[in-house]
Amino acid sequence: MAVALPFALSLMLLSLLPYHTHAQTYSNVTLGSSLTAEGNNSFWASPSDEFAFGFQQIRNEGFLLAIWFNKIPEKTIVWSANGNNLVQRGSRVELATGGQFVLNDPEGKQIWNAVYASKVSYAAMLDTGNFVLASQDSIYLWESFDHPTDTILPTQMLDLGSQLVARFSEKNYSNGRFLLILQADGDLILYTTAFPTDSVNFDYWSTGTLGSGFQLIFDQSGYINLVTRNGNKLSVLSSNTASTKDFYQRAILEYDGVFRHYVYPKSADSSREKWPMAWYPLSFIPENICMSITTSTGSGACGFNSYCELGDDQRPNCKCPPGYSFLDPDNTMSGCKQNFVTQNCEKASQEKDQFYLEEMINTDWPLADYEYFRPVTEDWCREACLGDCFCAVAIFRNGKCWKKKIPLSNGRIDPSVGGKALIKTRI
Numbered sequence: 001m002a003v004a005l006p007f008a009l010s011l012m013l014l015s016l017l018p019y020h021t022h023a024q025t026y027s028n029v030t031l032g033s034s035l036t037a038e039g040n041n042s043f044w045a046s047p048s049d050e051f052a053f054g055f056q057q058i059r060n061e062g063f064l065l066a067i068w069f070n071k072i073p074e075k076t077i078v079w080s081a082n083g084n085n086l087v088q089r090g091s092r093v094e095l096a097t098g099g100q101f102v103l104n105d106p107e108g109k110q111i112w113n114a115v116y117a118s119k120v121s122y123a124a125m126l127d128t129g130n131f132v133l134a135s136q137d138s139i140y141l142w143e144s145f146d147h148p149t150d151t152i153l154p155t156q157m158l159d160l161g162s163q164l165v166a167r168f169s170e171k172n173y174s175n176g177r178f179l180l181i182l183q184a185d186g187d188l189i190l191y192t193t194a195f196p197t198d199s200v201n202f203d204y205w206s207t208g209t210l211g212s213g214f215q216l217i218f219d220q221s222g223y224i225n226l227v228t229r230n231g232n233k234l235s236v237l238s239s240n241t242a243s244t245k246d247f248y249q250r251a252i253l254e255y256d257g258v259f260r261h262y263v264y265p266k267s268a269d270s271s272r273e274k275w276p277m278a279w280y281p282l283s284f285i286p287e288n289i290c291m292s293i294t295t296s297t298g299s300g301a302c303g304f305n306s307y308c309e310l311g312d313d314q315r316p317n318c319k320c321p322p323g324y325s326f327l328d329p330d331n332t333m334s335g336c337k338q339n340f341v342t343q344n345c346e347k348a349s350q351e352k353d354q355f356y357l358e359e360m361i362n363t364d365w366p367l368a369d370y371e372y373f374r375p376v377t378e379d380w381c382r383e384a385c386l387g388d389c390f391c392a393v394a395i396f397r398n399g400k401c402w403k404k405k406i407p408l409s410n411g412r413i414d415p416s417v418g419g420k421a422l423i424k425t426r427i
């Protein structure tokens with residue numbers, strides 16, 4: 001009795017623990033299991049409940065088969081199967097009795113499947129955020145960690161030849177305009193793509209580790225290192241660490257082209273008033289994305305006819321020059337259009353007085369000038385642009401004058417630029 005009573009008491013106490021309030025307790029996903037897209041409650045959680053695999057509704061546009069941080073209100077997505085191809089309500093992901101793992105739309109058409117060589121006997125959402133398909137003897141035949149989208153998590157590695165693809169915008173998960181590739185030659189490189197294709201266009205950051213880079217490792221202590229085949233550190237992408245015990249962590253190539261390492265306190269206690277209960281960027285690459293991208297084709301860090309300004313939070317803001325507005329008001333990276341009727345080329349000199357030049361200091365759209373004059377005065381430069389129907393912007397700096405045509409690319413405003421941009425608009 002003396003032993004049995006405390007035992008019974010502890011059982012009673014156990015039953016009061018929040019564990020029992022979870023909608024589902026953990027078990028392996030067995031053959032024949034499936035999830036149907038219908039709201040946000042269709043998922044398989046990891047044992048700790050920190051990660052979940054299942055469907056998330058993306059606004060009214062459809063459902064994404066994804067993995068997310070399950071204990072925070074944001075339900076931040078770290079992996080997805082069908083970002084380019086959202087599915088409708090009633091779609092189903094199934095671990096078929098034959099061992100195939102497939103996503104079908106409501107008509108039964110296959111949208112996505114995991115590809116692997118031998119027979120799968122169960123699936124599991126692990127506490128690391130890795131979703132695995134395993135054989136009978138628990139060998140992982142397929143892992144989401146081996147097929148990253150835009151994010152890596154602690155304990156995840158990128159091997160030679162693997163890449164992260166930025167999404168198109170914060171809430172649009174289809175492939176965007178930037179890639180991070182650990183190339184087969186050992187160099188780790190950030191590229192712009194020739195959007196909408198995924199082919200690389202211009203590299204704007206690299207570790208310069210040709211011939212020596214081997215693996216990108218996001219370790220348990222929160223470091224992100226590029227290492228050699230022997231495990232020697234070559235390049236440190238993030239050394240501002242926070243404990244993985246107290247903080248959720250992720251590193252993501254974001255839609256703005258910046259690779260950021262974020263942390264989120266697991267409890268108000270671990271935040272200790274130092275960090276807000278939100279994703280906080282510990283470090284990021286490159287330092288100034290606005291100045292990093294200058295491409296001979298493509299729009300630059302922002303869309304065509306816009307310019308990039310680094311905010312106080314070190315994030316790029318894409319803005320439209322005076323007289324221009326966003327093509328898509330919901331997406332500041334969509335580029336800008338002219339809000340006025342352009343100059344008539346047949347009567348350019350007569351129309352001169354219907355246009356004026358708006359001045360922006362320290363602003364430039366490098367490359368793609370079609371005329372260049374020096375030495376000239378600012379007045380000469382202004383007159384030359386006003387009387388030329390092709391001239392959308394003139395750049396004047398140190399007695400030099402460049403004429404720019406539409407669409408403008410590589411736009412930026414930065415103290416290091418110098419000079420001024422003269423932007424032509426109709427009065």
Ligand SMILES: *[C@@H]1O[C@H](CO)[C@@H](O)[C@H](O)[C@H]1NC(C)=O
Nearest residue numbers: 026027028122124136137138
């Ligand atoms: C999952 O299945 C594997 C292999 O059958 C087994 O070793 C493991 O204990 C199972 N885990 C759970 C939580 O059921």
Ligand SMILES: *[C@@H]1O[C@H](CO)[C@@H](O)[C@H](O)[C@H]1NC(C)=O
Nearest residue numbers: 038039040056057058059075
């Ligand atoms: C699912 O979550 C998303 C994002 O949090 C939200 O916009 C949507 O309204 C939710 N859908 C339902 C059915 O609760």
Ligand SMILES: *[C@@H]1O[C@H](CO)[C@@H](O)[C@H](O)[C@H]1NC(C)=O
Nearest residue numbers: 058061086168172173174196
């Ligand atoms: C996401 O962006 C792509 C590229 O512009 C577009 O084709 C697609 O329709 C967008 N998807 C959604 C769900 O808005």
